[in-house]
Amino acid sequence: MNAAEILHLATNVLAGIAPEADLTQVRGNEDLREALDLDSMDFLNFVIGLGQGSGVAIPESDYPRLFTLDQLVAYLLAHGAQAGPSGG
């Protein structure tokens, strides 16, 4: 996956978790948890969606590297994200 595909995957997953949010308003360096009012259950669901869509196994200790869109794109690129069955 390239950066654009990862971003597409992330916005798709977020749209399922926070359907009312306007994702175009979220800046790349903004903490998604703050910007979209995600609680720990929401964030866990976000990680599940990212993992399933990219094939990357994301350990809990790496959660802080997924808090912004910029961070997570870099993280998934570095870990060889592949478009999965449910990927965008």
Added chain:
Amino acid sequence: MAAFLMPALGADMESAKVAQWLVKPGDRVKPGDVVAVVETHKGAIDVEIFLDGVIDELAPIDESLPVGAVLAQVRQADAPPPQAAREPPPGTAVAPAGRLRISPAARRRALALGLDLATLRASCVDGAVTLADVTSAASMSAPAPVRPGGFDPAQMRQAIAAAMSRSKREIPHYYLTDSIDFTAASVWLERWNLDKPPQQRLLGAVLLLKATARALVEFPQFNGFTDDGRFRPGPGIHVGWAIALRGGGLVAPAIHDAERHTLPELMGALRDLVQRARAGGLRSSELTDPTITVTSLGERGAQSVLGVIYPPQVAIVGFGRVVQQPWVVDGQVRVRSVIASSLAGDHRVSDGHLGGLLLGAINQALQSPETL
């Protein structure tokens, strides 16, 4: 014959509308079946029936009905249908077999709605099916194309206001707070989650839920309801888990028999509940059954919370977010993960001494997370 009534889905509900019937007249129903979707201030709720038999005389949809209104009649399955139900009411004619008499407008509407013409019945004396018959048949049998979901925030705010005003008016609350060293639980969680895929990971919330349920086994005085100020113990430990809804409002549906489930089971139940609370699809029993409420503010919440009891329950347990704090262990100051716990209790039912023991038992359970 038994009447199936509009259930009271919490202390704050006065009326609701049937948005959709999931059964048809003549269908067999069993206790626990979801038979209707009811539109309430808490969103669309799947209503279960606790009668056994054949359902009939379904109430019309989209009409506001008070709690206790008759929604349908249920006939015992092995009992013969009463005369009145078997014979068409006076003035009703059945179309002669062979050829269906139906008005052109009715036929067009029936085909557009995808109804089977052979199943249509006429209500007027000449035995011809009219547009009105088609419309009523459609409302009885056709499921709505889109499942209703969501809730009206203004209505929900009103309902919360009504329930909480009643609580503050009627329940003499007392409050207790405590601090729990959550380090052992955090370490245990981290280790548990280490080699698991995200789908199987646990959140701290399930430990709080299970520890509370365990403590309630020891102190059942906090698990139940008041009836005219007198305590009635709950039939099980059905923990109402407070869930904040996007766009404002909250709902606290039950996790049934919480003390009997493993942590992964509770995690699955919690995930499912949060999803349905937000998207619609909570079941009526989940709203009527909670015997106590637990509110956990989560990692981005405030440091502590003092709850308001949801009547007719007699207690609410609260947990703030986990914070890193200096804490004395064996005479040494250490940095530990600490969580503030609280109890609001109903003074008509219990005292602070007993409440303190309940918080102590929750604390103790969290010191041995591997036993939860």
